[in-house]
Amino acid sequence: MNLHELSTRARAGQIESANLVCLEGGAYLIEARVGSRLLTLQDADGQPIKVPSLDQARDLLKGVPLTLELEQADASEEMCGLRETPLRSHPAG
Structure with a gap:
């Protein structure tokens, strides 16, 4: 969707929500x-x-009737090489 379409849809009440998504x-x-x-x-x-x-996001959307929600990634999702299980298992006891 381009800026004109976003503005038109926002004015028509068709936008349910808008997010500003933070990238790495x-x-x-x-x-x-x-x-x-x-x-x-x-x-x-x-x-x-x-x-x-x-x-710059605010400047770009100036005049578009939207409220932006900031969406940031969880810091643990951005860690390189993070495994779901530990590299080593230590036996109990």
Whole structure:
């Protein structure tokens, strides 16, 4: 969905929620929920728009009647090499 479509849908009340999704490296994506679909804001080439800061996201969406919820990943999900089970098991006792 491009910015014009996001604005049009927001004005028509079709956007159920909007998220500012924090990516690794400090960039953000803007996602909007329309019905059961989660749509990412895209540029003219159909590529997701990555904004480098919260302020730039606000500037981009200026005039669009949306409230953004910040969605940050859990720090444990970003740890490289984290295993579900320990590398070594120590016998009890």
